Amino acid sequence: MHQTDFLVVGSGIAGLTYALKVAGEFPDKKVTIITKTREDETNTKYAQGGVAVVNDLENDSFEKHIEDTLIAGDGLCNEKIVEIVVKEGPDRVNELIAWGARFDKSPDGDLALGKEGGHSEFRVIHHKDVTGREIERALLEAVRRSKNIEVVTHCFVLDLITQHHLGYLVTKSTLDIECYGIYVLNQKTNKIEKILSRLTLLATGGNGQVYRTTTNPIIATGDGVAMVYRAKGRIENMEFIQFHPTALYQVGVSGQSFLITEAVRGDGGILRNADGEDFMHKYDQRLSLAPRDIVARAIDSEMKISGTEHVYLDCRHMDLEKFIHHFPNIYEKCRSIGIDITKDMIPVAPAAHYSCGGIKTDEFGRTSIRNLYACGECASTGLHGANRLASNSLLEAMVFAHRCFLDAKTAIVNSTIHSEVPDWNTLGTTAPKEMILITQSLKELKQIMSDYVGIVRTNVRLERAMRRLDMLHLETEALYRETAVSPQLCELRNLITAGYLIVKGAVFRKESRGLHFNTDYPVKSELVQNIIL
Template identity: 75%
Template sequence: MIQTDFLVIGSGIAGLTYALKMAERFPDKKITVVTKAAADETNTKYAQGGIAGVTDFENDSFEKHINDTLIAGDGLCNEKIVEIVVKEGVQRISEIIEWGAKFDKDADGDYMLGMEGGHSEYRILHHKDVTGKEMERALIEKVQQFPNIEFHKHWFVIELITQHHLGYLVTKSTPDIQCYGVYALNTNTNQIEKILAGTTLLATGGNGQVYRSTTNPAIATGDGTAMVYRAKGRIENMEFIQFHPTALYEPGVGGQAFLITEAVRGDGGILRNKKGEAFMERYDERKDLAPRDIVARAIDSEMKITGTEHVYLDCRHLDKDKFIHHFPNIYEKCLSIGIDITQHQIPVAPAAHYSCGGIKTDEWGRTSIRSLYAAGECASTGLHGANRLASNSLLEAMVFGHRAFEDASRLPQTSIDPALIPDWDSAGTTDPREMILITQSLKELQLLMSDYVGIVRTNVRLERAMRRLDLLWEETEKLYVSTTLSPQLCELRNMITVAYLIVKGAQFRKESRGLHFNTDYPEKSPILQNIVL
């Protein structure tokens, strides 16, 4: 058993911002960070484009950034939260610069600000095309300066510990559900251990692996969202899955897709179909710089019309030296598969990218479960509404990592007699005889979600998806109770839960809004609502 003052699940920008501030505020307290892979293997690391923030007050303003966010969110943003993130985000950006993050500057020493879809001004700070990786580097180096931060790498968190584990009946209507910590599998020893904490923060990232093609790394399996749902916490707006319009199309290559950042279109890249037509003007007056939901649906439409599996991003007219300076990794990746961007167009197709919904939180990152906070992509703060504005995610993660820290540092911590918390009960379980039972179910899950619950949906597709999910859930639960736990089995179980929440949210939403487009309800409803599950 491990006891700690502040427990952080996840080591991306949200989790490390919180851990760093706690360690600095309370040098005599213990902060424990648990991550299921290496410390830097997070969704943050793969964020290419940059971080949105108002730093050029001569040409930009908070009001413009707020308005852009509200327009992208298609009527479902919480305006108070949008104002908080936009205004406080500038402080957080200054803070991470002080901690060592380096953003690109011009010859005069001024920050080079990029343009992305949905933005009305140049306001994206970036570090070439690896902004998230640079921010993660700076945070990890800073965190290492604090001896009271303890990392547990390659640990897989299985469940939140609540009154349920004390023998009480806990339901959605139970008042004051309390989090006491987690059960976690130490994959180095294969032992399941209790980690008890005064306060717990979930910063577990997204759930892109639910889909066959995603820009997310293999770790993005929706673990935090699934755990909170099983613990009877509130989840909302899961139907709003953002598909990045331009992932590199590589025939026969599965798993994580290489992202072609939106900033390439911000610098002048043009989307073209099989016939060579610049088609975006037919879908939106903002053309290639329309918000992501519009661009993704337009590409999906063009692919269906022409019967192709991709469209093209044309960068042949762009300045080669400038492209290589701003997007060195994209240039090298394309070159490695025989695409010279000065001679050839880049084949691209949409891929699952970001979950706008998740664990419902308030303005301080509090969840519906006491002593449990959530920040980053796993949280639904109200910022994104029905569609996230490009480059607002890193900003949100820092703002709510900070806000959760401020709130948690003011409140009394939970305490419980450790003897009351039972050890994990694995009696009667045996090692799985065939991993194919897990791997094949995962393939089925990703296939049905991609085919039935993608960019464009119908009632029939959603019904089929739900029936197949029911069967996968039943089969996986039998494995869960009868076999020794492994990260692969736990991830499959979590992804089935997340998929269920996405489909259920999509079935409840009787309209088309933002990232959710159902051809049976092509119009927006005059009644706005968040779908809380």
């Protein structure tokens, strides 16, 4: 058994920011960060575009950023939360810079500002086309300098510990569910351990791996959402899965796709169909810089019309020197597979990118379970509504990590360690005999979600997906009860739960709004609501 004061699950921008803040405020208390693989393998590391923040008050304003966010969110944003994030954003960015993050500068020494889809002004700060990697580097270096933060790698979190594990009946109607810590599978010792904590923060990222093609790394398996759902916590708006319009298309390549950041279109890249035609004027007056839900559906439509598996991003007219300076990673990736951007267009297709729903939280990141916070992509704060505005996610993570910290400063005073928690029960389980049972089920899940619950949906597809997922769920739960736990089995289990929640939310939403487009309900409903599961 291990004990800590502040427990953080996840080592991306949300988890690291929170950890640094509580460690600095309480130097005599212990802060523990748990990650299931290396400390730097996070969704944050793969963020290319940047951080959307109002920095140039002469040409931009908080009001404009708020309006852009609300328009993208298509009627489901919490306006109070949007105002909080936009107005508190500049202070959080300044803290990040103080911790050592280096953002690109313009010739006059000010922060260089980019423009992305849905934004009315240039307001995206960045570090080349590897902004997330730079932020991750700076935060991890700051964490290493902190004397009371312990980072534990290669520990897979199995479940949240609540009254359920003490023998009490816990249901969705239970009002006082409490989190006492977590059970983890220590992959170095292959033993299941319990970590008890006074306060716990989930910063576990998204669930992109539920789809066949995603920009997310292989760790994005919906672990936090699935754990909270099993613990009878509140989940909302899972049907809103954002597909990034421009992931690099490579024949025969599935899994994690290379992202072509929206900033390329902000700098002048033009989307063209299989015939080389600029097609976005048929779908939106903002052309290639329309919000992501519109651009992704437009590309999906053009692919269906032409029968092709991709469209093109044309950068041939762009200044090569400027392109290499701003997008060196993209330039090198294209060159490595034989694409000369001065002569060739870049083949792109939509890929699952971001979950706008997740663990329901309030304005201080508190979940429906006591002593449990959620922050980052695994959380549903109310900022994104039905569609996330480009580059608002890193901003949200920083702002809410700070707000979780503000609440934790008070909550830690009255919180205690519940040492009577029992050990994990492994009786009656055996080692799995065939990994094919897990790997094949994962392939089936990805196919179901990609074919039936993608950019465009129908009632028939959703019903079929639910039936298939029910069968996968029954098979996987039987395997889980009978065999010893493994990261592969637990990730499959979590992904099936995430897929189920996406489908369930989509079935309940009898309209088309934002990222959820159902051809059986092509118009918006007058009754706007969040789908709470």
